[in-house]
Structure formats: C-alpha cells, structure tokens
Amino acid sequence: MARRKSQTSATGANMDSLLDALTNVVGILVIVLVAVQLSSQEAARRMEEMIAQIDPAEQERIKQEAEDSEAKLEEMKLALQAESDKDKIDPDKLLAMLQEDIAAAELKAKKDLLAAEAAEKAAEEKKLAAEKLRRSLTAQLAELEAKEKKFTVEKEDLLIKLENMPTLNAPPPKEVRPPTPKDVPRKSDGNPLLSKKEILVSGGKVIPKVIPEVFKNQVKNYVNNIVSQSKIEAEEGRYITDEKKAIKLIEDFNKDPLQNEFFELKLVRNGTSINVEMIPKENCGEDPEQAVKGIFNKIFGDKLLTRQWYLSYLVEPDSFETYMAMRKVTDRYGYFAGWTIINPGNNRTQQFNVGYNVGAKPPPRTPGPPSARKPKAVKGVLD
Structure with a gap:
C-alpha cells in the first residue's frame, strides 16, 4: 500500500510540472502576441503615414508601372504560349509547307527565265529586222542614186538630141465631124419615120x-x-x-x-x-x-x-x-x-x-375625142 502511494505522489508532481510549463508557454505566447499586435499596429500606423506622404502623381506613376508590368507579363505569357505552340507543329506538315514554297519559287523562277528568254529572243528578232531594213533601205538608196544618175545622163542626151533635131511639119489634121443637127424624117401623118x-x-x-x-x-x-x-x-x-x-x-x-x-x-x-x-x-x-x-x-x-x-x-x-x-x-x-x-x-x-x-389592174380608159394635136417632130438629132 505504501508503494502505491508513492507512485501517486510522483504522478501528481509530474502534472504540476507540466502545468507550470504550459503556464510558462502560454505566458510567453501572450507576450509574443501582444508584441506582434503592437508591431502590427505600429506598422499600420507607419504605412498610413507613408501613404499620406506619397504624392498623387507618384501614386499614378506607380499604378501605371504596375499596369505596364502586368502587360509585359501578359506579353511574355503569350510569347511563351506561341513558342510552345511552335514546338507542337507537326514536322511532316512543316516539311510539306516548305516543299510547296520551294516548288512555287522554282515555278516562278522558270516563268521568269522563260520570259527573259522570250524578251531576249524578241529583242534579237527586232535587231535582225532593223538590220534587214537598214540593208534594204541602203540598197534602195543606192538603186535610186543609180537611177538618178542614169536619168541625168539620159536627160542630157535627150536635150542634146532635141537641140539637133530638125523642125518637123505638123501632122495632117484628123477628121472631125462636128454635130450639124438635122431632123428625123417623118411620115405623111407627122410621126417619125425612124x-x-x-x-x-x-x-x-x-x-x-x-x-x-x-x-x-x-x-x-x-x-x-x-x-x-x-x-x-x-x-x-x-x-x-x-x-x-x-x-x-x-x-x-x-x-x-x-x-x-x-x-x-x-x-x-x-x-x-x-x-x-x-x-x-x-x-x-x-x-x-x-x-x-x-x-x-x-x-x-x-x-x-x-x-x-x-x-x-x-x-x-x-x-x-x-x-x-x-x-x-x-x-x-x-x-x-x-x-x-x-x-x-x-x-x-x-x-x-x-x-x-x-398593184391591181387599172380600170380601162374611157376613149376620148381624137386629139387634134399633131405628133411632135424629132428635131436636131441627126448630122
């Protein structure tokens, strides 16, 4: 029985020690909390004093810098996203696109080459045509000069012959039959005979x-x-x-x-x-x-x-x-x-x-009295 009593006393002593320790800890925590509270109030007070001391323009500048920083951050995010998307491009598709670009470039190069060759050929043809025309004109000029020289010689020869030509008699006159109007013969009734x-x-x-x-x-x-x-x-x-x-x-x-x-x-x-x-x-x-x-x-x-x-x-x-x-x-x-x-x-x-x-057939004419006029003679038509 005495032994059990001893154990109980020891346990009570331990509990007292634990309580003392907890009390000390709580006290320390209270002290720390009070200190922190005081520090927070002091920090808030100081921040209010600092904010009160900041100029509105300075506040606007800081705000703008914050917005700029946010925009740059967004740009960096987009750039990173684009770079990430690039990394996701299918290599086969990229190769096909490159091959199409190369084929288009080669086709354009061929067309440009053909156009250049055609232009060069046309220029050569024009050059040959111009040379041919020049030769033709030169030949014509030489021919005209020769004809002019020949004409001058013939002209001088004819002038000499004309000076030495004897005077000729006029040719015999040609028969000329001027009109000498006569009337057409008439019948006994006055009508033309012909x-x-x-x-x-x-x-x-x-x-x-x-x-x-x-x-x-x-x-x-x-x-x-x-x-x-x-x-x-x-x-x-x-x-x-x-x-x-x-x-x-x-x-x-x-x-x-x-x-x-x-x-x-x-x-x-x-x-x-x-x-x-x-x-x-x-x-x-x-x-x-x-x-x-x-x-x-x-x-x-x-x-x-x-x-x-x-x-x-x-x-x-x-x-x-x-x-x-x-x-x-x-x-x-x-x-x-x-x-x-x-x-x-x-x-x-x-x-x-x-x-x-x-049109329709005209109605028959009603015979009138015989005309007393004599037929007109055909005058002045014969010679």
Missing part, C-alpha cells in the same frame, strides 16, 4: 443599147420560175396585188440573179412596173474591129433595119476616135445617125419590164 437606138461609146468600146428579144425572154422565164416557186398570185398573169409579195419577188431575184457575160442584172421597181436593170460589166462592149464582126454586126447588119432605126451615139470624151471608126461602118450600112458627148459614167444602164406590175 425610131431611136442608142449606142454607148465608152473606154474605147462600143456598147449597143439594144436588147435582143431572146435575152428578154430568158429573163422573163427566170422571173416566172421565181413567181411559180414562191406561189405568188398575179391578176391576169401580170398584176401582183400584194405589195409584200412583189417586194419578195424582187429580193429573191437579186439574191440569186440570172447570170450574163456582159451585164449585171438587178430587179428594180419603177413606179408600178417591175423592171430588170442591166449594168455593163468591165468586159462589156467591143472595140471597132471586133464590133464589125461581132454582136454589133449581128444587131445592125440587117439593111432592112436602116429603114426603121436611126442611131444616137452617146460618146464619152476619151472615145471620140472609136466613135469615128464606128460611124464610118454604120454610114456604110446606110443608117441615119447623130452623136452627143456625155460625161463619163452617164447613160450606162438600161431597163425593160419583166412582165409584172405592182
């Missing part, structure tokens, strides 16, 4: 303005075929009452006209009459020697016609000698004739009706 037939003398050729009946029939048959194919109705066989169809007939003929060796043929409307216009081609007509044996002779060679026609020569200024040669022939045939000077290009065309008119 009808006029014109002969164009142009460019040294003779073109009789007489249309053979065979040719007229060829043209009329050609027109009749167009009328039949186009189913154009004509009153009494010659009056086309539908003006549109008449115009179509003219257009169809002119698209594909009847061909002739000496004349261009063109269908025209002359009032209500549909005519074919004959325009001489360049090869139309005959020179005097051909005319005596050719078409001219076939038309005018029949002596019976000398009692029906008189000839009216339409003479262009450059063809007077041709007229004189033909006039001798027709005088020998026995024709009455006369002539008129015309301007070049005048009186070249002639027309005749192809058998159709535009």
Whole structure:
C-alpha cells in the first residue's frame, strides 16, 4: 500500500510540472502576441503615414508601372504560349509547307527565265529586222542614186538630141465631124419615120443599147420560175396585188440573179412596173474591129433595119476616135445617125419590164375625142 502511494505522489508532481510549463508557454505566447499586435499596429500606423506622404502623381506613376508590368507579363505569357505552340507543329506538315514554297519559287523562277528568254529572243528578232531594213533601205538608196544618175545622163542626151533635131511639119489634121443637127424624117401623118437606138461609146468600146428579144425572154422565164416557186398570185398573169409579195419577188431575184457575160442584172421597181436593170460589166462592149464582126454586126447588119432605126451615139470624151471608126461602118450600112458627148459614167444602164406590175389592174380608159394635136417632130438629132 505504501508503494502505491508513492507512485501517486510522483504522478501528481509530474502534472504540476507540466502545468507550470504550459503556464510558462502560454505566458510567453501572450507576450509574443501582444508584441506582434503592437508591431502590427505600429506598422499600420507607419504605412498610413507613408501613404499620406506619397504624392498623387507618384501614386499614378506607380499604378501605371504596375499596369505596364502586368502587360509585359501578359506579353511574355503569350510569347511563351506561341513558342510552345511552335514546338507542337507537326514536322511532316512543316516539311510539306516548305516543299510547296520551294516548288512555287522554282515555278516562278522558270516563268521568269522563260520570259527573259522570250524578251531576249524578241529583242534579237527586232535587231535582225532593223538590220534587214537598214540593208534594204541602203540598197534602195543606192538603186535610186543609180537611177538618178542614169536619168541625168539620159536627160542630157535627150536635150542634146532635141537641140539637133530638125523642125518637123505638123501632122495632117484628123477628121472631125462636128454635130450639124438635122431632123428625123417623118411620115405623111407627122410621126417619125425612124425610131431611136442608142449606142454607148465608152473606154474605147462600143456598147449597143439594144436588147435582143431572146435575152428578154430568158429573163422573163427566170422571173416566172421565181413567181411559180414562191406561189405568188398575179391578176391576169401580170398584176401582183400584194405589195409584200412583189417586194419578195424582187429580193429573191437579186439574191440569186440570172447570170450574163456582159451585164449585171438587178430587179428594180419603177413606179408600178417591175423592171430588170442591166449594168455593163468591165468586159462589156467591143472595140471597132471586133464590133464589125461581132454582136454589133449581128444587131445592125440587117439593111432592112436602116429603114426603121436611126442611131444616137452617146460618146464619152476619151472615145471620140472609136466613135469615128464606128460611124464610118454604120454610114456604110446606110443608117441615119447623130452623136452627143456625155460625161463619163452617164447613160450606162438600161431597163425593160419583166412582165409584172405592182398593184391591181387599172380600170380601162374611157376613149376620148381624137386629139387634134399633131405628133411632135424629132428635131436636131441627126448630122
């Protein structure tokens, strides 16, 4: 029992010691806390004093520096992020991109090389052309100089010959037959005994303005075929009452006209009459020697016609000698004739009706009393 009592006493002593130690620790902590509190209050007081002493401008500067530092920090973060993203690029994709760039650069280089070669070639061609032109001009200049020298020599030679040439007599005068107007003979009833037939003398050729009946029939048959194919109705066989169809007939003929060796043929409307216009081609007509044996002779060679026609020569200024040669022939045939000077290009065309008119058939004329007027004489056309 005594032993247990001893143990209890020891335990109580230990507890007292522990309590004393805790008391000391708590006391120390309280002292430290008080000291810290005092230090915090002192630090806060000092900071308030320092803040009160800081200038507003200085505060703004510090604030701006803080913002700048924050912005730089953000930039550094972005740069680090970009650098990190670069590190993540697929090498194969990067290689493909580089290969595309290289291929594009090579293609551009080839194009530039081709363009440079083309420009160089063009420049060389221009240079060769300029050299060729220079040589040609030089040769022409030399040729002209030679011709000029030759001309000068020939001119001097001709001048010498002209000085030594004897005086020549004037050539014999050419036959000139000026118009001496005479009237066309008349019948007992006053009508002209003869009808006029014109002969164009142009460019040294003779073109009789007489249309053979065979040719007229060829043209009329050609027109009749167009009328039949186009189913154009004509009153009494010659009056086309539908003006549109008449115009179509003219257009169809002119698209594909009847061909002739000496004349261009063109269908025209002359009032209500549909005519074919004959325009001489360049090869139309005959020179005097051909005319005596050719078409001219076939038309005018029949002596019976000398009692029906008189000839009216339409003479262009450059063809007077041709007229004189033909006039001798027709005088020998026995024709009455006369002539008129015309301007070049005048009186070249002639027309005749192809058998159709535009519009309805006109009403018959009421016969009136016989005219008391005498027919007019054809005056001043013969020489």
